[in-house]
Amino acid sequence: MSPKTHELWNARFINRIIDAMADGVFTMDDQGRISSWNPAMERISGYAAEEALGKTCQILQCSRCFGKNCPTSIAHCRILEIGQSEAKECLLRHKDGHDVPVIKNASVVKDDAGHFIGIVETVTDMTELNRARERAEAAALRLAEVHQMNNIIGRSHAMQQVFSAIRMAAASEATVLILGESGTGKELVAGAIHFNSDRHEGPMITVNCSALSENLLESELFGHVRGAFTGANRDRMGRFEEASGGTIFLDEIGELSPFIQVKLLRVLQEREIERVGDSRKRKIDIRIITATHKDLYRRVREGHFREDLYYRLKVFPVHLPPLRERREDIPLLVDHFIQRMNRKTGKKVARISHEALRIFMDHPWPGNVRELENAIEHAFVLCDREQIEASDLPIEIRQPLTAAACCPPTTASPPKSGPLTKPELLALLEECGWNKAEVGRRVGLSHTAIWKYMKKWDIPLKRPTE
Incomplete structure (x- = not known):
């Protein structure tokens, strides 16, 4: 050429x-x-x-x-x-x-x-990038709105204690351990603590510790360097580093393996991490909030969870009550979820019937607030009226095969033989704290049958002194 x-x-x-x-x-x-x-x-x-x-x-x-x-x-x-x-x-x-x-x-x-x-x-x-920035900023704003304190619904005494704990936790940098059954709103509480704290302008990173294997969780939390393991073809920042200047929320902390427990303990003590395959220590500025639905202290006694880590995590514990222990909040929650579903679906459901609400009030709610929200969403699929009826509710709530005991009986009682009398029913209601499902178990009847007896004899659904 x-x-x-x-x-x-x-x-x-x-x-x-x-x-x-x-x-x-x-x-x-x-x-x-x-x-x-x-x-x-x-x-x-x-x-x-x-x-x-x-x-x-x-x-x-x-x-x-x-x-x-x-x-x-x-x-x-x-x-x-x-x-x-x-x-x-x-x-x-x-x-x-x-x-x-x-x-x-x-x-x-x-x-x-x-x-x-x-x-x-x-x-x-930069047009598309600027649009992406705007979408990210709008998403962050919506996230902050979702985690505002007033989005946690409840007027009961138990929830007032939770609100007080959130305010105190938000005003400090202490490590927080949120304890509560599945569906009680642990992530919502973690978000409220973060977005009401001095770190609210920083990121909030959430990691479900039960969703990943030990090796994947280690890489997810701490990051890795190129060549650390098969498939690691580039350096990767971990979630601890991503949370710099903000908060990391570790959900289901009770599922951690002993190896990850040791590494987390070092993070809590030194506030530094090492990426997988790297010997360089990296300082991190984060606030750690954890949560579990398990009895963590029991796992400590059984040897499944490190005692020193347990005490590092529970510097400030927040206990979330199950829904069955704050039943007075159920009507508020139902109204809240109806309004939310109206906005989401464009429907105009105004209320819930007394019969459907009575079913809600007597259900044991093993899935707590999440189960209640799902029940309302299910009802919206079926409801084409202004009022949710009992027939719109999920069948497992309308006709539970077995209801979880909210207050376990002190003594085992055989099914009652013969018809139930009003004085017997009143005595059983007092004995069971006016829990209709438990009364039904005592006498071998469904809680629907107990409602019918109460309606027949004009017995109020709640203890008269309440």
């Missing part, structure tokens, strides 16, 4: 590369006239190449040009003095008249003798 042919081939190859680039690229000659204009510039600016060639860069009306308006001639442009401009965000005026957010960079081109021969500029369209 002759030198001339080789030069021609190189030029053609470079032009193909520039034409294939996603970023806009254009060049100007020594008179400041546009001499090339790639397809990406056509897309970003709206100007076709034939419209731009021979013009100056003034057609772009850049909002930032060395802090000044674009000069009238290339001789007065500071790019000649500086040699290249730093990459900067600015706005270009599209041919249609709207502004396009971009990152623009420029550099002077000189020949071998050092003489100025032109300028090359690159333009990166």
Whole structure:
């Protein structure tokens, strides 16, 4: 290949590369006239190449040009003095008249003798990235709204104690352990603590410790370096590092293996981590909140959980009551979930019937608030009226095969033989704390039958003193 042919081939190859680039690229000659204009510039600016060639860069009306308006001639442009401009965000005026957010960079081109021969500029369209930023900011705002204190519903004494604990935890940097059954809202409480604390502008990172194997969880929490294990083809930051300046929430902490327990203890003591496969220690600035539905102290006694880690985690414990221990909050929660589902579905359900609410009040709720929310969502699928009826509720709530005991009987009682009398029913209600399901178990009847007896004899659903 002759030198001339080789030069021609190189030029053609470079032009193909520039034409294939996603970023806009254009060049100007020594008179400041546009001499090339790639397809990406056509897309970003709206100007076709034939419209731009021979013009100056003034057609772009850049909002930032060395802090000044674009000069009238290339001789007065500071790019000649500086040699290249730093990459900067600015706005270009599209041919249609709207502004396009971009990152623009420029550099002077000189020949071998050092003489100025032109300028090359690159333009990166930031429109999609800015939209992604806006979506992320909106999502963060919605997340903060979800975790506001007033989104945790309850007026009962038990919930007032929870609200008080959240406020105290948010005002401190203490490690928090949230204890409660599945479905009681542990993640919601963790979010309320974070978003009401001084760390609210930092990230809140959530990790479910029961969802991953030991090796995957170690990499997820601590990160890894390239080559640490098969498939680790690049360095990866772990969740502890991602939570820097904010909060990490470790759910189902009782599921941790002994190995991860040791590593977590070191994090709590030293506030530093090592990525998998790395010996370098990295300092982290995080607040740790953990949660479990298990009896963690019992796991300590059984040898499944480290005692020193247990005491490190429960610096400030927050106990969430199960729904069956705050039944007075059920009507509030039902109204809250009805309003939420109305917004979600566009329906206009106004209320729940007395019979359906009575079923809710007597259900043991093994799944707690989450189960109640799911029951309302189920009802919305069936309900085409302004009122949710008992027939709209899930069958396992309307006709439970066995209801979980809310207050286990002190003595075993055989099924009653013969009809139940009103004095016997009143005595049993007092004995069982007015829990209809438990009364039914004592006498071998369904709680629906107990309701019918109470309705027949005008016995109120709650203890009269309440």
